[in-house]
Amino acid sequence: MPQMLSYLRETASQTAGPFVHIGLAPGAAGFEIYRRELGRDIAGPNAMGERIRVEGTVIDGMGAPIKDALLEVWQANAAGHYAHPQGGGPVEAGFRGWGRVITDFETGEWEFDTVKPGATRGRDGAAQAPHIVLWIVARGINIGLTTRIYFDDEAEANAADPILNLIEWENRRATLLAKQSLRDGAPVYRFDIRLQGENETVFFDI
Amino acid sequence: MTSAGDLYPRDWALQPPALTQGYKTSVSRAPRYALISLQNTVSELTGPVFGPEDVAAGDNDLLTNFAQPGESPIGERIILHGRVLDENARPVPNTLVEIWQANAGGRYRHKKDTYLAPVDPNFGGCGRTLTDENGAYHFRTLKPGAYPWRNHLSNWRPGHIHFSVFGTSFAQRLVTQCYFEGDPLIPLCPIVQTVPDQAAIEDLTAKLDLKATLPLDSIAYKFDIVLRGRRSTPFETRPEGN
Numbered sequence: 001m002p003q004m005l006s007y008l009r010e011t012a013s014q015t016a017g018p019f020v021h022i023g024l025a026p027g028a029a030g031f032e033i034y035r036r037e038l039g040r041d042i043a044g045p046n047a048m049g050e051r052i053r054v055e056g057t058v059i060d061g062m063g064a065p066i067k068d069a070l071l072e073v074w075q076a077n078a079a080g081h082y083a084h085p086q087g088g089g090p091v092e093a094g095f096r097g098w099g100r101v102i103t104d105f106e107t108g109e110w111e112f113d114t115v116k117p118g119a120t121r122g123r124d125g126a127a128q129a130p131h132i133v134l135w136i137v138a139r140g141i142n143i144g145l146t147t148r149i150y151f152d153d154e155a156e157a158n159a160a161d162p163i164l165n166l167i168e169w170e171n172r173r174a175t176l177l178a179k180q181s182l183r184d185g186a187p188v189y190r191f192d193i194r195l196q197g198e199n200e201t202v203f204f205d206i
Numbered sequence: 207m208t209s210a211g212d213l214y215p216r217d218w219a220l221q222p223p224a225l226t227q228g229y230k231t232s233v234s235r236a237p238r239y240a241l242i243s244l245q246n247t248v249s250e251l252t253g254p255v256f257g258p259e260d261v262a263a264g265d266n267d268l269l270t271n272f273a274q275p276g277e278s279p280i281g282e283r284i285i286l287h288g289r290v291l292d293e294n295a296r297p298v299p300n301t302l303v304e305i306w307q308a309n310a311g312g313r314y315r316h317k318k319d320t321y322l323a324p325v326d327p328n329f330g331g332c333g334r335t336l337t338d339e340n341g342a343y344h345f346r347t348l349k350p351g352a353y354p355w356r357n358h359l360s361n362w363r364p365g366h367i368h369f370s371v372f373g374t375s376f377a378q379r380l381v382t383q384c385y386f387e388g389d390p391l392i393p394l395c396p397i398v399q400t401v402p403d404q405a406a407i408e409d410l411t412a413k414l415d416l417k418a419t420l421p422l423d424s425i426a427y428k429f430d431i432v433l434r435g436r437r438s439t440p441f442e443t444r445p446e447g448n
Contacts, residue, residue: 006295007214007293007294007295007435008293008294008295008432008435009217009293009405009406009409009432010216010220010221010293010432010433010434011380011382011406011410011431011432012221012222012403012406012407012409012410013221013222013382014222014381014383014398014400014401014410015229015232015381015383015397015400016368016370017368017383018316018318019306019314019316019318019319020306020368020381022306022307022314022315022316022330022331022332023304023305023306023332023368023370024304024306024370026330026332029315029316029317030315030316030317031272031315031330033330034262034265034334035262036260038260038302060234060235061233061234061235061236061238062234066235068318072379074249074252074253074254074376076249082248082249082252083254083255084252084253084254084255085255086248086251086252087248087252088248096254097254098253098254120247120248120249121248122247122248123245123247128247131249133249133250133376135376135379137381138235139231139235140229140231140232140233140234140235140236141224141232141235141236142221142222142223142224142226142229142232142236142400143221143222144380145224145237146377148249163244163247166242166244167242172239195234195235195236195237196234196236196237196238200237200238200239201237202239202242203237203239203241203242204241204242204243204244205215205216205218205241205242205244206246206250206376206377
């Protein structure tokens with residue numbers, strides 16, 4: 001059978017379960033084990049650009065915040081470069097652009113501090129509006145959910161963004177916009193993720 | 207990296223759907239609308255890069271990384287090893303692999319776990335390592351115990367170890383669970399059964415690997431992980447058409 005295809009099967013996903021913290025954020029599980037936990041500092045001390053906070057909840061189909069989720073953040077720096085060999089250009093020393101965030105065990109609130117990413121190059125050279133890729137795992141989520149955080153003060157860039165424009169239902173695009181407010185003069189963006197129901201967040205098959 | 211093409215679209219016939227009635231928690235946590243399919247951009251094709259500075263040498267030895275000096279956790283000592291490959295069977299080197307698990311009695315060291323079995327003072331239950339240049343990884347740990355969970359009241363999880371793997375693109379990001387060959391609880395588990403393909407379930411089952419056993423010390427199991435592969439083609443899709 002000379003034409004037999006020999007691709008391997010992608011390993012199937014399984015839920016991260018309720019105790020994901022043990023593996024990926026052991027301090028939150030209640031013990032210290034590693035010299036340094038990974039994903040605590042997204043931008044590092046040398047990153048240029050505007051320092052921002054992003055916060056929100058993950059809300060289930062009953063309208064309740066999920067209290068055992070883990071989120072991972074992946075973003076470019078203010079110049080629109082990812083910390084990766086094919087990331088588009090150099091990044092500041094200490095900028096990784098990746099981080100881990102957990103929802104609070106009591107309230108379900110999550111938050112992280114970073115720098116606002118710049119526009120990145122899209123396919124065919126078209127610019128992508130500033131955005132942060134977000135990946136969500138939890139008990140009851142069989143395969144990680146991927147979405148994007150855009151910024152509601154970037155109206156012009158968002159209107160031209162090829163990914164937002166790919167969403168056929170224009171009213172659903174708003175589910176990807178984080179809403180800016182000022183707290184003690186500093187920008188805070190609110191991004192609530194709805195897994196079901198009215199205003200279900202757009203999730204991507206990437 | 208020679209292949210700079212897009213990732214192969216995910217084969218959803220091998221992956222669990224979001225909504226799986228047998229696993230009750232998924233019912234209120236499964237998105238109801240279809241996912242929007244994207245052609246990869248730089249945001250998905252790149253991903254975090256890890257290096258030796260991120261992990262310590264003993265992080266992959268769960269028998270010692272939390273134990274008191276001279277002590278050892280209770281349980282069946284095992285070596286769990288394998289390779290991280292992509293769908294093209296190419297090794298994925300220098301990628302971060304993290305694991306977490308219950309102890310031999312089926313109890314997690316987590317402030318939210320209330321199961322009757324005791325925590326083991328010498329067992330943390332997590333480890334991490336980077337794959338080598340051949341994509342190989344190994345951990346030393348103990349075989350995790352089965353435990354009951356609130357789904358149907360007769361549900362017991364088969365002994366399992368949770369895995370988190372990165373690859374080189376954020377779109378390859380994977381969390382999964384590794385089971386152990388011969389466990390009669392595997393086909394009865396509603397979480398295992400979220401996977402719709404029998405061969406894919408077999409792939410989640412580590413095989414007894416006597417040749418990798420450390421004689422008179424630890425028995426060995428092998429668990430290979432396959433991440434999405436990338437196209438490598440002389441034809442590029444151009445906006446104006448080829």
